[in-house]
Amino acid sequence: xxxxxxxxxxxxxxxxxxxxxxxxxxxxxxxxxxxxxxxxxxxxxxxxxxxxxxxxxxxxxxxxxxxxxxxxxxxxxxxxxxxxxxxxxxxxxxxxxxxxxxxxxxxxxxxxxxxxxxxxxxxxxxxxxxxxxxxxxxxxxxxxx
Numbered sequence: 607x608x609x610x611x612x613x614x615x616x617x618x619x620x621x622x623x624x625x626x627x628x629x630x631x632x633x634x635x636x637x638x639x640x641x642x643x644x645x646x647x648x649x650x651x652x653x654x655x656x657x658x659x660x661x662x663x664x665x666x667x668x669x670x671x672x673x674x675x676x677x678x679x680x681x682x683x684x685x686x687x688x689x690x691x692x693x694x695x696x697x698x699x700x701x702x703x704x705x706x707x708x709x710x711x712x713x714x715x716x717x718x719x720x721x722x723x724x725x726x727x728x729x730x731x732x733x734x735x736x737x738x739x740x741x742x743x744x745x746x747x748x749x750x751x
Contacts, residue, residue, distance in 0.1 A: 619713035624706060630676055635661065636669045643679055643693055644703055650693040651684075678702055 625631055632640065642658060643650050652670070656663045670693060673679045678699030684690035 616710070616713050620706075620710040623709040623713060627709075629702075632672075633669070635659075635665065636672055639666065639669045640673055640678055640699060640703065644695055644699065648692070648694070649684070651690050652693070653690075655693065673699070676702075
């Protein structure tokens with residue numbers, strides 16, 4: 607399998623784990639924003655985040671509204687320049703990202719193949735939607751060789 611397909615499969619498995627878990631589903635924009643706030647050095651402002659992510663300030667504001675309601679970030683007026691609002695990290699946001707990071711790590715673990723009594727591994731299509739010959743009709747030709 608190509609590296610691109612491996613990366614996409616890893617991301618898909620991590621996202622599937624995320625949506626199966628009890629908790630909020632974040633949009634790609636919200637997740638990108640949250641990761642940017644936590645993984646890049648502060649200070650973070652709406653204007654700066656909009657420039658970094660190349661999206662409009664209203665789109666950043668809407669995403670921050672949702673992340674703030676969830677308790678993942680907070681906003682605080684900049685004491686040096688009262689016109690600016692700083693976006694700050696929270697413990698709850700840190701816990702969420704720690705758990706999400708663990709889901710990504712867990713998604714990298716190989717799926718059971720069925721040989722040990724576990725569920726059979728999922729067949730993987732290539733980007734064109736074509737099943738590889740090894741997964742047609744559920745028969746894994748590698749196991750037959």
